[in-house]
């Protein structure tokens with residue numbers, strides 16, 4: 068149980084203000100026990116890094132270029148980028164990246180690069196794509212077409228093929244999902260590339276939204292094509308999802324040659340303006356670095372395998388009670404028919420249409436799954452009675 072430090076607050080805050088903070092902490096502490104519906108790992112401890120919170124840390128500018136602002140963690144940020152570059156088979160000399168404020172910023176960065184390279188290009192993305200993407204497409208004014216998705220959440224390849232064929236004169240910008248938000252589906256890059264080939268499309272750009280999948284697929288046996296090995300141009304991965312962080316963050320990676328096109332020298336900070344944000348979080352690269360150092364690839368592999376096993380446990384328990392729960396291959400997102408609102412809200416279950424999901428992150432226990440199931444079964448009995 069955490070307590071607000073009353074001694075430190077004294078003189079700064081009234082007793083009533085202190086109580087409000089304590090109430091908030093109590094509520095967060097309580098609700099964290101029912102945190103099953105969102106893909107954010109809560110199992111982390113960055114206490115050793117707290118001293119850095121006493122400085123105006125800022126990673127303004129390009130992490131790979133020196134800057135005049137010295138209260139930064141660029142060196143650690145570069146090591147984080149290098150770690151991810153290895154994970155997703157990008158060659159260090161050909162890749163550029165930075166730590167973002169989350170998946171949305173990484174996707175915006177990728178679409179921005181693609182639009183700079185192909186101003187007349189058409190962005191193809193599936194219905195199951197994250198809600199922030201249509202907004203990004205409006206923000207960067209990119210021409211775009213939404214493609215149907217299949218019931219498991221993959222892009223509908225037939226619809227994609229037909230649509231590309233109709234628009235063969237326009238360069239193609241593929242926005243591929245490597246783990247959709249709702250069902251964890253992975254778009255098949257081999258099939259997508261075959262469609263481009265069949266239509267003799269030579270001008271194309273592939274961005275992968277690997278918010279969650281980018282930290283899962285590197286650690287499974289026989290992953291499908293999902294990364295720079297498959298000839299993609301850019302990728303966004305979330306940091307606060309699988310790895311976990313109290314502050315949202317992510318990683319954007321792209322072919323260096325693409326980034327060189329958008330780099331602008333800025334005298335004021337004496338560096339290059341290659342990132343979406345100017346001032347950037349310098350603490351989150353430290354969190355990610357700390358997690359990478361303390362867990363290592365083997366730790367992450369075990370973490371991912373444990374989650375997949377726990378997801379299978381949830382599915383078998385749900386199925387045993389007649390609830391048709393399922394998951395996609397290599398996904399820790401367990402999908403099931405939406406239950407009564409009281410239960411969905413208590414367990415913070417994300418809903419879309421008729422379905423809900425739990426995301427079996429490292430903090431999710433058998434006990435929590437059993438209790439969610441017990442709540443569902445109990446409510447079902449009440450309804451039938």
Ligand SMILES: *Cc1c(COP(=O)(O)O)cnc(C)c1O
Pocket residue numbers: 168169170171172197199244246247248276278279305315316317
């Ligand atoms: C979570 C998520 C995003 C957005 O990430 P934020 O960090 O919330 O900005 C984008 N795409 C997918 C597939 C996601 O799951």
